[in-house]
Structure formats: structure tokens, C-alpha cells
Amino acid sequence: MKSVYGYVNLYESKNRMKPCHCYAAAPMADWWKRERRTQMGKPCKSKNKPLFVSTDGSRLKIPELAGREEELGDLKGCRIPSLISARAPEGEVIIAAADVGNEGADWGWLGFGVRRSLDGGKSFGKLQRVITLQAHHAPQDFYDWHSPFVIDPCMVQAEDGTVIAVMDMCPESMGFWKREWLEENAFTEIDGKSRLMLFDGDTRVGDRPEAQKGNCYTVREQGWVYDPEGRRTRYYMPQKHSASHGFQTLGDLYYAVGEADYLDREPPLIPEKPGEGEDIYVGNVYLSWNKPSFPQGTPEFVRKRMAGPGEQVPSGYRVLETDPAPLVAAAAMHLWMTISRDGGEHWEQPVDLTPMVKRDGEGVFLGTGPGAGIRLSRQKDPRKNNRILIPVYQSCKSENSASVIYSDDNGITWRRSEENMYNCDEVQAAELSDGTILSFGRPRRPGYTPVSYSRDGGEHWVEGKATQLFVQSCQKSLIALPVDEGTEENFPWRYPEGMQKSRQYVLCSYPSGENNREDIRRTDGTISLGEVGEDCQITWKAHKKIRLEGTWETAEDPIFTNIFSYSCMCVQENGSIGLLYEALPNNCLCYTQFNLDWLLEK
Numbered sequence: 001m002k003s004v005y006g007y008v009n010l011y012e013s014k015n016r017m018k019p020c021h022c023y024a025a026a027p028m029a030d031w032w033k034r035e036r037r038t039q040m041g042k043p044c045k046s047k048n049k050p051l052f053v054s055t056d057g058s059r060l061k062i063p064e065l066a067g068r069e070e071e072l073g074d075l076k077g078c079r080i081p082s083l084i085s086a087r088a089p090e091g092e093v094i095i096a097a098a099d100v101g102n103e104g105a106d107w108g109w110l111g112f113g114v115r116r117s118l119d120g121g122k123s124f125g126k127l128q129r130v131i132t133l134q135a136h137h138a139p140q141d142f143y144d145w146h147s148p149f150v151i152d153p154c155m156v157q158a159e160d161g162t163v164i165a166v167m168d169m170c171p172e173s174m175g176f177w178k179r180e181w182l183e184e185n186a187f188t189e190i191d192g193k194s195r196l197m198l199f200d201g202d203t204r205v206g207d208r209p210e211a212q213k214g215n216c217y218t219v220r221e222q223g224w225v226y227d228p229e230g231r232r233t234r235y236y237m238p239q240k241h242s243a244s245h246g247f248q249t250l251g252d253l254y255y256a257v258g259e260a261d262y263l264d265r266e267p268p269l270i271p272e273k274p275g276e277g278e279d280i281y282v283g284n285v286y287l288s289w290n291k292p293s294f295p296q297g298t299p300e301f302v303r304k305r306m307a308g309p310g311e312q313v314p315s316g317y318r319v320l321e322t323d324p325a326p327l328v329a330a331a332a333m334h335l336w337m338t339i340s341r342d343g344g345e346h347w348e349q350p351v352d353l354t355p356m357v358k359r360d361g362e363g364v365f366l367g368t369g370p371g372a373g374i375r376l377s378r379q380k381d382p383r384k385n386n387r388i389l390i391p392v393y394q395s396c397k398s399e400n401s402a403s404v405i406y407s408d409d410n411g412i413t414w415r416r417s418e419e420n421m422y423n424c425d426e427v428q429a430a431e432l433s434d435g436t437i438l439s440f441g442r443p444r445r446p447g448y449t450p451v452s453y454s455r456d457g458g459e460h461w462v463e464g465k466a467t468q469l470f471v472q473s474c475q476k477s478l479i480a481l482p483v484d485e486g487t488e489e490n491f492p493w494r495y496p497e498g499m500q501k502s503r504q505y506v507l508c509s510y511p512s513g514e515n516n517r518e519d520i521r522r523t524d525g526t527i528s529l530g531e532v533g534e535d536c537q538i539t540w541k542a543h544k545k546i547r548l549e550g551t552w553e554t555a556e557d558p559i560f561t562n563i564f565s566y567s568c569m570c571v572q573e574n575g576s577i578g579l580l581y582e583a584l585p586n587n588c589l590c591y592t593q594f595n596l597d598w599l600l601e602k
Contacts, residue, residue, distance in 0.1 A: 041496065043598035044576070048548050051115060051124060051580065052078040052098040052589040056316075059103065061584050072127045074318055077104040077587045078113070080370050081580035082153040083568040086163050088343025092573045094121050095344040096580050096591060097153045097165060100129060102139040102317055104586025107174040109135050109319055110149035111246060112167055116344050120574050121593050130165075130338060130347045132246030134322045136172055136287045138307030138315035145174045147319075148251065148286035150336060156373030158410035159386035162339050166353065166390045166405075168367040169334040171286040172324075173205045175365075176333075179395060181205045182364035186332035187355045188218065194355030195220055198285055198327040200294035205331050214294075217327055222263050225253075225327065235327060237285065238262040241349050245269050250350070251286040253325040254279045255299050269320070270304045283325030291324035299326060333365050335392070339411060357392070357405045357416045365395035369402060369426040371477055371568040376457060378435040384408070384457035391439070392416075393425040402427045402441055404458045421452035422463035429458075430480035433504045438464075438536050440478045443471065446513055453536045464536050469508060474522050476510035477569045479577075481596075493575060498541065498600045504532040507599075509546070509567040509579060525564025525581060529599055544599050548583055548590065 050065050054076050057063030067075065082097040093116055100113035111132040115124040135147035153167045173181050181204045187194040201214020215228045217235075225235040234256045241247045249267050254260070261267075261279040271281040283292075283302045292300075302325075308318035335357065336350040358366050369391030376387045388411060393402040402421045407414045421427060421439050429439040437458050441450040449471050451464035482493040486501045495501060507529055511522040525546035530538035546564060567581035576593040583590040 041597060043595070043601040045594035045598045046121070046592050048546070048583065048590040048592045050583070050588055051096055051591040052081075052100065052113070052127070054078070054587040059587050062588075065584070065588055070126075073129075075100055075113075075127060076317055077102050078589055079104045079106070079582065079586055080152050080566055081568045081582065081589050082155045082165070082371060083570045083578055083580040083591075084155045084157060084163070084372055085570045085572050085578065086157045086343050087161055090118060090343070092120065093118060093343040094124075094570070094572065094578060095155060095163065096124065096589075097155055098580075098589050099151050099153070100127070101132075101149070102144065103142040105142050106151060106177060107145045107170075108149060109133075109139050109144075109147040109317060110151050112150050112153055112165065112338070114344055114347075120572060121576070121578055121591065124591070129246050130243075131167075131336075131350060132248055133250065133286065134248050134284055134304070135307070135319045136289060136321065136323065138313055138319040138321055139317055140315060145178075146172055146287075146289060148172050148284075149175070151175065152368045152370035154368040154370050154373050154390050156375055156388055156390065158388055158407075159375065160410045161343075162341055162410055163344050164337060164339050164373070164388065164390075164411045165347075166335060166337045166368055166373070169336040169350070169352075171205075171329055171331050172288055173331050176367065176395070179364050180209070181207070181331055183213075183330040183332045184364050185358075185360070186330050186334060188216070190218060190220070196352075197330055198225060199330065200327055202291065203288040203328065203331045206289050213330070235282070236260055236263065238265075238267045240264070240266045242266045242269070243347060243349070247349055248320060251284040251329070252322075253282050253285050253327065255282050271301075273301055273303070283323045285325050285327060285329045287322070287324040288328040288331060289324065291328050292326050294326045333367060335366065335368070335405075337411065353405070353414050356414045359416070363395040366392060368392055369428060370475060370566065371428045372479075372570065374429055374431055374437075376431055376435075376437075378431055378433055379457050380435055381457065386410075387457055389429060389437070389458045391427045391429055393427065401425055402439070402452075403461075404429065406458050417454075417458055417461065419460050421461045422450055426475040427452075428476060428478040430478045430506055432480055432506075432532060432536075433483045436536060438478070438480070438506065438532070440467070440469075440476055440508060442475055443473055446470070446472050449476070449508075449510075451536060467530070467538050467540075469510070469528060469530075469538075469540065470512055472511045472513040472522050474511050475566045476508055477567045477579075478506060478508050479569050479571060481505045481507065482571065496595075496597045496600055499529075499596070500531070505541075506530050506532060506538065507569060507577060509569055509581065511564040522565040522582075523562045525562075525567070527577075527579070527594075527599060529596070542600050544594075544601075546579070546581065546592070 053067040057066035101110035137146040195218040198217040199213040202211035223237040282299045305321040307313035307315040335353040373390040403417045437454040448466040449469045484495040512526045529542040565582035
């Protein structure tokens with residue numbers, strides 16, 4: 001079957017627990033072709049639509065941007081965009097994702113949310129909260145951190161059609177911003193298998209450097225907890241969780257009174273006080289602040305609480321609260337992956353990738369380079385085509401802290417690149433037409449963009465010469481444009497006047513800060529078009545600014561009309577470029593799309 005991009009190999013995955021819906025992109029609809037031909041040669045850009053934005057105007061620097069509850073529910077805060085154009089049975093699906101939760105901080109009650117477009121980005125469906133974890137205490141303000149959270153999504157679509165989203169997960173803490181609270185490892189190896197560790201002591205969370213972890217227990221087959229001597233206890237963690245409530249029961253711990261009730265089925269979202277012979281819910285292992293002591297006898301039942309406006313626990317956020325279990329996980333960073341087999345409409349229970357990709361001795365933090373991953377298709381070694389790459393970075397003193405994790409089996413197993421890139425931390429990568437993988441990093445201070453490249457499918461990286469693209473210390477988006485060979489097969493990727501056929505071009509979105517080395521604010525959003533030459537040297541051909549339109553341009557403080565922080569771009573099937581970006585200091589992500597004619601317009 002032929003797709004917009006050429007031939008797609010179709011097969012049904014034999015390695016997954018359930019069959020995957022495998023499909024090629026639907027051929028470009030006639031109306032898309034007519035629209036694209038009408039637009040060719042005409043500069044086109046859509047308005048900047050707030051796609052993820054607080055529905056509470058008091059939480060925004062520009063209250064007029066507040067979202068509608070019928071689209072976004074009770075969304076209060078958001079940050080960190082991810083955007084892809086995916087293949088689905090109904091054709092192209094544009095999937096936009098972000099951190100959703102409280103106040104747009106990098107900690108606290110944060111989950112993973114998506115919105116989908118089936119009409120090329122003209123409209124998007126309602127916000128879907130895919131992952132939402134339980135809080136210890138419902139957030140009251142920006143600085144509240146008493147919740148496990150997921151953050152920094154990075155999406156990509158595999159060759160079999162599976163949409164993959166990888167993100168950081170952190171137990172109750174402030175994550176990256178309080179690394180002294182964190183432990184290096186969450187897992188230990190027993191009999192050749194990685195096992196989640198649980199401890200009966202305390203964590204360092206909450207500025208307690210003297211805390212002692214206590215004895216180490218491990219979670220093994222079927223979720224049973226084993227004691228330090230390798231004996232099975234009566235504690236267990238259910239292994240199946242429901243997507244209907246955002247997998248909120250992940251981390252719940254039970255005490256089996258008789259036969260375990262939830263070994264092979266989902267536990268209830270809010271357990272009732274157990275009757276005679278029923279299992280006892282004892283709390284969540286991803287919470288640790290003021291945990292109870294480990295009981296010698298039968299543990300006490302923990303009652304969950306609803307928080308929110310008009311609820312038992314007052315809060316501006318509608319959140320489910322619970323308490324720490326007597327055994328808790330190490331306060332360590334995890335990499336979680338969730339997948340969708342139907343173009344982002346339904347998502348599966350997260351899988352922990354950490355044991356496959358984290359190395360001993362590299363520090364307490366390993367997280368994604370948020371934005372989008374890539375699927376390789378131009379490799380000289382055909383075995384590496386369809387490889388999935390997700391950028392990651394670690395916390396260490398070296399400047400070379402970024403790398404990639406990659407999968408050759410559509411996300412089932414993962415490995416890590418042998419060497420780190422010459423980049424500081426958050427990176428984005430793009431595959432060029434000759435198979436070279438180019439990466440742009442985030443400098444530690446305002447300056448020129450560090451570059452690395454790989455010519456073996458991302459396994460090894462070489463330092464490139466920093467490109468003459470002045471940026472703030474901020475994540476940026478990098479994509480490679482399809483090469484225009486001048487044939488009908490390339491439609492709609494026809495280069496406008498000012499671009500040379502058969503040459504490779506890349507796009508980068510970033511805050512330039514008006515090229516001011518003394519101003520560290522993330523402002524002055526810019527889209528730059530570059531032509532790639534030998535040894536990945538880039539000649540920048542065009543630059544265009546991105547600014548919000550509307551009455552809020554007359555805001556009392558003009559700085560809030562020019563914010564541009566994290567961003568993510570994707571190449572859409574109609575020949576446009578989609579862009580999702582942070583348009584305010586927090587709680588507002590806007591979407592727009594534009595064509596190359598607009599970018600090159602003088």
C-alpha cells in the first residue's frame with residue numbers, strides 16, 4: 001500500500017500481548033490536494049490557538065486567554081509540548097500532548113494529557129487526561145510538591161503504527177529541582193531480573209539528609225513483595241490498572257488477608273474499608289513524606305480522600321488524595337512509556353523503561369529531551385531503518401550529558417547510545433536525507449547552539465561545530481524537511497522560490513531573546529530555515545518571528561506578549577508545519593501552522 005511518503009511495510013506485531021492495529025497512512029484526500037495546490041506560492045499561517053491553557057484566568061498573566069471548560073475540563077496548569085503527525089485508520093491524526101496539572105510547575109500534581117485533530121490541525125478534540133497519579137496532599141499553590149508526577153513527554157510513531165510516549169516519572173518530591181532528595185537507583189537485580197526496591201525506613205525527601213532507608217524489600221512475580229531474606233510477604237502491588245481513571249492506582253499497596261484479591265484484576269479506585277477476609281489497602285509506595293512505621297502485625301487500612309471545590313478536602317484542584325504505604329519506593333527518577341494502538345484515542349498502562357537504559361554511577365537524574373522522537377528511514381544499514389530514537393539526558397558534572405535511547409522492535413525493548421552527545425542536556429534530533437542524525441542541544445547560558453551528529457543510527461555521536469543560531473538556555477525543536485526532488489511523488493513537498501531542489505533543509509523553533517546575551521528571559525520566538533551542507537554545517541536562509549495575536553498584545557506588562565519557551569514542530573501531510581509552543585511563562589500552550597512560503601516571505 002502506498003502512503004504519502006512512499007511504501008509502508010504492513011504487518012501484525014507478533015511480540016505484543018495484544019495485536020496492534022497496523023496500517024499505512026491513508027492516501028492524501030483529494031480536498032487536501034486541492035487546498036494545497038491553491039495555497040502553493042501563497043504565504044499561509046493560522047492564528048495562534050491556545051490549545052492547552054488554564055480555564056482559570058486568575059492563573060494566567062493574560063486572563064483573556066483562559067480556556068473553556070467544555071474543551072479542557074477543570075485544567076488549571078500546563079507546560080512542555082509534544083506534537084506529532086501520526087498515521088491512523090482514518091488518515092492523518094495530529095496528536096498534541098503536554099504536562100497537565102497544577103500551576104505549570106516542574107513538580108507537584110502533574111499528569112500526561114493529549115488532544116487530537118482529525119482535520120489537519122483546524123480543530124482539536126477535548127483534553128484527555130491519559131496519566132493522572134494520586135496526590136499525598138492536594139496542591140494549594142505553585143510550590144506544593146506532595147505528589148508523584150510525570151513530566152516532559154516525547155512522542156513518536158513506530159513503523160507498525162503504535163504511537164509511543166516516553167516521559168519522566170518521579171515519586172513525591174521536586175524531581176530535578178531538588179536532586180539532593182533523590183536516590184540514584186530504583187531497581188536492583190535478582191536472579192538476572194530487575195526488581196523494584198521498597199524500603200521500610202525514610203527517604204531524604206523534604207530536606208532530611210540524615211534519613212535512613214532501612215531494610216530493602218523487592219517487588220517480584222505477580223507484584224508480590226519479598227523481604228530482605230527473599231521470603232514472600234503478604235504485601236503485594238496490583239499489576240493491572242484502569243485507563244478509565246488515568247491509571248491512578250499505580251503504586252497502590254495491599255495486604256492479603258487470605259487469597260490475594262487483585263493479583264489478576266484491577267483494584268478499585270477508592271477502596272472501601274475491608275470486611276472480614278478482604279484485602280487491606282495500606283497506601284501508595286510512590287509517596288514517602290511522613291510515612292508510617294512498618295507494622296509488626298496486621299497493617300491499618302488507609303482511606304482515600306477527594307479534594308477540590310466543595311469536597312472533603314478544600315483545594316482549587318479536583319484531586320484524589322491518599323497516604324504513603326509502610327513500604328515505599330526509593331525517591332528516584334523513572335522513564336515511563338505509554339502506547340496507543342489507534343492514533344492516540346486510547347492509551348495503555350505505562351511500562352517502566354528505567355532498568356533497560358539507566359547506567360550505574362551516572363547520577364540521580366535521567367530524563368527525556370522533551371518534544372518529539374524520530375523513526376529512522378534513511379540508514380545505509382537497512383537493519384537500522386524503522387529504529388525509534390528518543391533523546392534523554394542525565395545529571396552529571398560533564399557538559400556531555402545527553403544521549404538517546406533506541407528501539408528496533410517498535411518499542412518493546414530499548415538500548416542506550418554508547419556515547420553522549422556534545423550537548424548540555426535537553427536535545428532534539430532529526431534524520432537527514434543521507435542518514436546522518438543531527439542533534440541540537442541546549443546551551444547552559446545564552447549563546448550559539450551546540451551540535452552533535454551520528455552516522456550509525458544514533459549509537460555513537462561526534463561533536464559538530466556550533467551552529468550560528470543564537471538561542472536562550474532553553475529546549476528547542478528541530479525537524480528535517482522532506483527533500484523536494486521536483487516530481488509529483490514529492491507533492492505536497494514542493495520548495496517555494498528561494499530554496500534549491502534536491503537540497504536538505506531543516507527547521508528550528510526557539511527563543512532568541514532578541515540576541516541579547518545579558519537577557520536570560522525566554523522571549524522572541526523564532527522559526528529559522530537552514531540549508532545543510534558538508535559535515536552538518538548549516539547556512540541559515542530565513543528567520544521569522546512568532547507572536548500572539550489579539551487584544552492581549554496591549555497587556556500592561558509588554559513582556560508577556562513576547563514569551564516563547566519550549567516548543568515542538570511536526571511536518572503535516574498537507575505541506576504545512578505544525579507548531580505547539582509555550583506562549584506564557586506557564587499554563588498556556590498555543591498551536592499554529594504555517595507553510596514555507598510564509599517563512600520565506602519578506
